Amino acid sequence: MTGSIVFINLAGAVALLLWATRMVRTGVERAYGRVLRDKLRLAIGNRFTAAIAGFFLAIGLQSATAVALIVSGFVASGYVNTTIGVATLLGADFGSAFVVRLLRHDLSLLIPIFMLMGTIAFRTSEARDWRQHGRIFFGLGLLLLSLRLIGEASDPLKHSDLLPIVINYLSKDWITAFLLAALLAWAFHSSVASILLFASLADRHLITPELVIPLVLGVNFGGAVIGAMLTRGDASAARVVPLGNVAIRGVGTLVALILQLVFQLSPTVFAAGPGDAVVLVHMAMNLAVIILGLPICHFVARALETYLQKPEAAVPANQDERLSALIPSDLEHPRQAINNATREVMAVCDKIEIMLTRIPEVFEKPDESGMARIEALDDEVDRLHRDIKFYLARISQSALDPKSAAQCQDLLGATIKLEQTADIISQNMLTRARKKHARKIAFSDEGWAELRSMHDEVLKNVRMAFNLLVNPDVEHARQLVAQKEKVRTLVRLSEEKHMQRLRDGNIASYDSSSIHIDTIRDLKEINSLAVSIAYPVLEDAGMLLKSRLL
Numbered sequence: 001m002t003g004s005i006v007f008i009n010l011a012g013a014v015a016l017l018l019w020a021t022r023m024v025r026t027g028v029e030r031a032y033g034r035v036l037r038d039k040l041r042l043a044i045g046n047r048f049t050a051a052i053a054g055f056f057l058a059i060g061l062q063s064a065t066a067v068a069l070i071v072s073g074f075v076a077s078g079y080v081n082t083t084i085g086v087a088t089l090l091g092a093d094f095g096s097a098f099v100v101r102l103l104r105h106d107l108s109l110l111i112p113i114f115m116l117m118g119t120i121a122f123r124t125s126e127a128r129d130w131r132q133h134g135r136i137f138f139g140l141g142l143l144l145l146s147l148r149l150i151g152e153a154s155d156p157l158k159h160s161d162l163l164p165i166v167i168n169y170l171s172k173d174w175i176t177a178f179l180l181a182a183l184l185a186w187a188f189h190s191s192v193a194s195i196l197l198f199a200s201l202a203d204r205h206l207i208t209p210e211l212v213i214p215l216v217l218g219v220n221f222g223g224a225v226i227g228a229m230l231t232r233g234d235a236s237a238a239r240v241v242p243l244g245n246v247a248i249r250g251v252g253t254l255v256a257l258i259l260q261l262v263f264q265l266s267p268t269v270f271a272a273g274p275g276d277a278v279v280l281v282h283m284a285m286n287l288a289v290i291i292l293g294l295p296i297c298h299f300v301a302r303a304l305e306t307y308l309q310k311p312e313a314a315v316p317a318n319q320d321e322r323l324s325a326l327i328p329s330d331l332e333h334p335r336q337a338i339n340n341a342t343r344e345v346m347a348v349c350d351k352i353e354i355m356l357t358r359i360p361e362v363f364e365k366p367d368e369s370g371m372a373r374i375e376a377l378d379d380e381v382d383r384l385h386r387d388i389k390f391y392l393a394r395i396s397q398s399a400l401d402p403k404s405a406a407q408c409q410d411l412l413g414a415t416i417k418l419e420q421t422a423d424i425i426s427q428n429m430l431t432r433a434r435k436k437h438a439r440k441i442a443f444s445d446e447g448w449a450e451l452r453s454m455h456d457e458v459l460k461n462v463r464m465a466f467n468l469l470v471n472p473d474v475e476h477a478r479q480l481v482a483q484k485e486k487v488r489t490l491v492r493l494s495e496e497k498h499m500q501r502l503r504d505g506n507i508a509s510y511d512s513s514s515i516h517i518d519t520i521r522d523l524k525e526i527n528s529l530a531v532s533i534a535y536p537v538l539e540d541a542g543m544l545l546k547s548r549l550l
Contacts, residue, residue: 006156013149017193020146023139025063031132032060047294050084051091058095062192067092068227068245072238082237082301086244089227090293093249094286096223097279100195104279107144114141128479150200157206167208174214178257181218182225191223195282203275212267212274213260216281217253224250236308243308244300248293249286256285326391334404337395341388341411342469348384348418349466351377355425356459356526360452362430363519366437371430378426385419388412410536414469417529421462428522432515444501444508447516450494454520457487458527465530474541477534487527491520 054071058064068089075085118138122131157163170177185194198215201207207215227242259265267277270284293300325343330336355377362370392412400408435441443451461483468477498516501509509516 006153006160009153010150010157013146013153014193014197016142016149017146017196018188018190020139020142021062021190021193024136024143025061025066027132027135027139028061029066031129031136047084047087047297050080050088051094051290051294054088054091055095055098057088058092059099062096062099063190064089064092064096064223065189065226065230067095068242069230072227072231072241075237075241082240082244082305083298085241086248086297086301087294089241089245090248090290090297093220093223093245094283094290096192097195097283097286100192100199100279101283103143103147103192103196104199104276108148111141111144111148114138114144126479126482128483131479147196147200150197151204154201154204154206158204163206167206167211171208171210174211174257174261177211177214178218178221181215182222185219185222186225186229189226191219191226191282194219194222195278199275199278202278203273205274207274207278209267209274209277212277213265213281214257216278216285217257217260220282220285221250221253224253236305239308240301240304243304244297247300247304248297249289252289252292253285256288324387326387331391331394334395334400334408337391338404338408338411341392341408344384344388344391345411345415345418345469346466348381348388348415348422349469351381351384352418352422352425353459353463353466355381355422356455356462359425359429359433360455362433363436363451366434371434374430375426378422381419381422385415388415406536406540411469413536414533417532421526421529424522424526429519432519432522436512436515439511441511441515442508443512443516444506446501447494447498447509447512450490450497451516451519451523454487454490454494454523457483457490458523458530461487461527462530465533468533468537472537472540474537474543477537477541478543480534481531481538484527484531487524491524494520 054064054067057070058067061067071080071085071088071092074080075082080088114137118134118136118141120134121137122134125131170180181194181198184197185191188194195216198207198212198219202212224242224246228239228246231239231242267274267281270280271277325340325347327337327340330340355374358370358374361367362374389412392408392415395408461480464476464480464483467473468480495517498509498513502513
């Protein structure tokens with residue numbers, strides 16, 4: 001077999017590994033993302049429980065990077081402080097290492113089982129949750145299959161004339177090996193996939209024992225940098241978490257590399273088999289990071305906060321600290337201008353998601369700071385809506401092709417719907433929350449449970465609608481429109497149950513009746529606005545009739 005054929009086979013197997021890892025992660029995020037986020041937010045009370053929560057969340061998502069992005073959002077929204085965020089990510093790093101250990105077991109029998117379960121779950125039901133479970137199972141099957149294919153594709157490399165020369169050079173130059181492994185982890189955007197690849201190659205003795213520790217340390221350094229790179233444009237509070245991980249985990253790997261250069265520890269100390277040694281060195285490294293990092297994460301977070309706030313101190317008080325994507329010079333290039341507007345629309349989406357997420361909290365307790373934050377976000381949405389509207393209006397219509405012109409119009413329509421959603425939250429729902437607390441009204445337990453269930457469903461649909469603005473996937477658009485009927489059913493059932501509680505003489509339901517009904521209607525209207533974002537996607541695909549889906 002020629003070298004090019006071997007490379008193509010190996011590259012294809014690695015590509016399948018990356019795709020399968022992403023499929024499992026996105027499936028878990030879509031099926032359990034809201035639950036995981038809520039559990040995480042409740043669990044991270046101190047740095048030790050935060051590390052434990054991060055560990056389990058990383059196992060569920062199979063990615064410490066995904067945890068980094070979630071926790072960074074929590075910090076930016078004020079849910080948790082930076083110290084807790086850094087501690088959570090340290091636990092997530094060990095959780096992703098534990099995932100690798102689980103996948104190292106011989107699970108080949110599960111490949112056809114997972115694929116069969118995934119296919120059945122995905123094809124037998126149109127329900128969103130069932131389809132996401134199908135995605136998870138099928139992704140796990142593909143992941144295990146990719147590991148087998150990597151092994152089979154790399155077998156011919158044992159007889160390669162070039163590979164021994166490269167490995168022999170790297171065995172003597174650990175710094176280059178470290179840097180190459182870090183670059184690979186960054187390119188893969190996954191330390192899990194990188195370690196699994198190296199372990200598979202080591203099993204076939206394509207990686208010498210001398211290279212195991214430098215390569216694993218390089219992957220850990222590259223894995224720490226991923227989150228910092230993905231959040232480099234975010235607010236300073238959000239950047240502290242991934243940068244804190246770089247400061248602790250990244251610097252820890254550099255120190256470990258120096259110690260390895262001096263003492264030259266053999267990987268056989270961890271395991272006799274080279275592949276197992278790769279995995280156990282990876283776990284040992286991340287366990288050491290937790291043990292040594294938790295006591296100092298507070299000081300690291302404070303130092304980074306101070307460092308990141310220095311440039312912002314020089315910004316004039318009347319200048320917006322957030323850079324706008326609406327660059328006037330790009331108006332001469334309509335396609336780029338539309339992309340700029342899309343980025344700015346996503347900024348609006350982020351603010352509305354925070355507003356909608358925080359509404360239940362201000363209904364539960366009279367938190368004036370939380371209410372003021374929602375009102376401030378509404379003002380920001382109003383300003384962004386105005387800026388986007390005027391920016392889109394300035395794009396030369398004569399220079400647009402029909403597809404770009406339609407996209408421009410869809411963006412404008414989506415922006416208007418988003419601004420209406422923000423108004424419903426800040427003007428309607430916030431007013432009802434203040435009225436509830438001013439009159440010392442309490443929802444009945446059943447009524448509040450109904451409102452929370454409906455809120456969760458609407459929030460899930462709103463997030464799916466936001467995703468459609470970036471990735472106009474027809475299948476997701478169909479699922480979103482189908483959810484409209486589900487929310488209507490929830491509204492009708494809640495109204496019927498509320499009326500029954502009134503007939504039964506439930507005092508709490510009597511006192512909260514108007515607020516309960518009006519809040520239900522607000523959530524229903526927000527859901528309708530979110531669903532309407534899917535209509536242009538379906539219309540372009542020719543799947544939307546005047547009154548119903550095909």
